[in-house]
Amino acid sequence: MNLSVSEENYIKSIYKLEEGQDAVTTNALAYELDTKPASVTDMAKKLKEKKLIAYEKYQGINLTPEGKKAALQIVRRHRLWECFLVDKLGFSWEEVHELAEELEHVRSEKLTNRLSEFLGNPVIDPHGDPIPDAQGKLGKPRTQTSLHKSQAKRLEVMAVSDKSTALLEFLNAKGIHLGTQLDVIERYSFDNSIEIKIRNQPAFTISEQVSKNIMVKPI
Amino acid sequence: MNLSVSEENYIKSIYKLEEGQDAVTTNALAYELDTKPASVTDMAKKLKEKKLIAYEKYQGINLTPEGKKAALQIVRRHRLWECFLVDKLGFSWEEVHELAEELEHVRSEKLTNRLSEFLGNPVIDPHGDPIPDAQGKLGKPRTQTSLHKSQAKRLEVMAVSDKSTALLEFLNAKGIHLGTQLDVIERYSFDNSIEIKIRNQPAFTISEQVSKNIMVKPI
DNA sequence: ATTATTATTTAGATTTACCTAAATTTTATT
DNA sequence: AATAAAATTTAGGTAAATCTAAATAATAAT
Known part of the structure; x- marks a missing residue:
């Protein structure tokens, strides 16, 4: 096709x-x-x-099943290029989405598979999303729980669902990356904002829009 | 623009x-x-x-000067991607032209310059063509002489001007690469074919079409 | 159950990058 | 210099991917 x-x-x-x-x-x-x-x-x-x-x-x-297969190939290419840009060229996670949007359209299985190999066959991209393998098989998402919905008090950042530069730069500024561990201090039901704390740094508050886009797992 | x-x-x-x-x-x-x-x-x-x-x-x-500037940027991207494909992903020289034709259209100065740096700022591509620098400055071609025109008896392959798979595969088969040193045994004026010899391998003959596309320098 | 609102589709244009066929200009040949 | 041949341009059309405005269908609200 x-x-x-x-x-x-x-x-x-x-x-x-x-x-x-x-x-x-x-x-x-x-x-x-x-x-x-x-x-x-x-x-x-x-x-x-x-x-x-x-x-x-x-x-x-x-x-259709065929459409899904095509989608997974595109997603594979997108996420592999993101890895390349971050791991090899030193871009930071908020810069790579737009570039990968272009690179993903170069359709060559050989290129894709060699790129994957060159990168050490990574299984997640810089935003924590799983990378489909050459057969289009996708590891299950690392977590289905957003910080917004999670009830846990101590958790670790596993992925970010919104790839906008705006969100990712905000997270950079707050020191939130993949793997960051944080404590939930307080949840404010009025606006669903959440007060959190990273290690021994001062606590701060994030809005519902932000917490909805941070995927976490309890630790 | x-x-x-x-x-x-x-x-x-x-x-x-x-x-x-x-x-x-x-x-x-x-x-x-x-x-x-x-x-x-x-x-x-x-x-x-x-x-x-x-x-x-x-x-x-x-x-126009502006058009030339644009052209050099495109050529730069093309040749850098060719280097990437050969040096990092292990493609051979006859495979990379088509892929680079697509990759070259991703317009990002930052990407281009980081790619160049990642590759060690190469100055020639896998076919021996010079790579324009970030300012669009181009080292002069490594040689203006084709094997067809050269009068020398001993020479070294510096570049290949035709990038078709057909020619490059032919050269692979004959053991002709960048840097290959060869002796001209005979020139046949009838069809302008040339008999050449590589080290102590048996001599063979190449057509005018081929020799026109092999750029050489005397040694 | 009407009516209003929202979502979706159709109809008809537009832009980009092509095409073919015919007309025109340039160049080569007698 | 006239004519033939080749190169180039114009005119008019097509396909892909858009758009706006109007029509229709589905959903929500009274």
Whole structure:
């Protein structure tokens, strides 16, 4: 199957939005891809034609098994390039997403597999997300619990779900990285903000938007 | 200046064809880009509008200084990625041109410069071509003489001007690489073929098409 | 159960980068 | 210098991926 860059971006976004949800809506996909709902409808017809998605008018979108396979290949390339940029070229985690968005569209299995090998076949990317293997098999997410939902008092940062520069720079400023261990001091039900503490540094408070995007596991 | 992938390919090809020639013809550019003369004319108007080329109807095409600067950036990226693929991922020289054609379009100065640094700021690519530096300054070609034109009897392979898989695989089969030293045994004026010998291996004959694409220096 | 709101689709344009076929200009040849 | 050949451009069209505005369907609210 030969996909255009645009088609690949749709497939990738559908894959992303499908998690949890049963079907991806036209509007959600338009928002995710920064385009208009009418454009999504157009593309949905094309991808259905190519048997990569299941789509019926007004019924939302789902990847077919074949579509999912394609998505996992793209995700694999994206995450491997992120590793390369961080591990080999010394970029920091907030810089790599945009670059990987471009590099991921170079479709060469040989390149992808050699890159993986060169990087030591990494299993997670710089944001803590698992990297599909050459067969498209994906290790389960390292954790399903966000700091927002977790009830534990002591926990470790396992992944970050939002890859925006804004969030990642905020986390840098606060000293929050993958592997950071933190204590929950207090939860404020008024705005769902959380007061946390890292080692013996002074405690500080983070908003619900932030804590929703920090994936943790209890320790 | 923000260029599309297609515009970048035109700029790069014009740069390539401009060497020696004073102006690049519509037909030559169409052939190089595997497209039609009419399409070249369309694009020429657009690139003139963007002040990247000098172009007057029926008069051929030349890069402006700005166009040349753009071309050198693209060439830099292309050749650095080729080095990466060969030096770090273990590809051989006939495999990397096509992949680099895609990777070269990821436009990020930071990425390019870090890649260069990671590779040890190489000055020639796997085919012997010089790599422009971050300012776009290009070391002069390592040699202007092809095996075809050279009069010397003993010489060393410095670069290969044709990057087709076909030629490079042929050279692999014959044991001709960058740095290979060879003796010219005989030149046959009938078809301009050349009999050569590498060290103490048996001599063999190469055609004019091949010898034209092997750049050499006397030793 | 209507009605209002929101979501989605259709219809019709636009832009980019192509194309073919015909017209024009340049260059080469008699 | 006239004519033939080759190169180039113009005119008009196509496909991909967008868009806006209008129409339609689904969902929510009265």
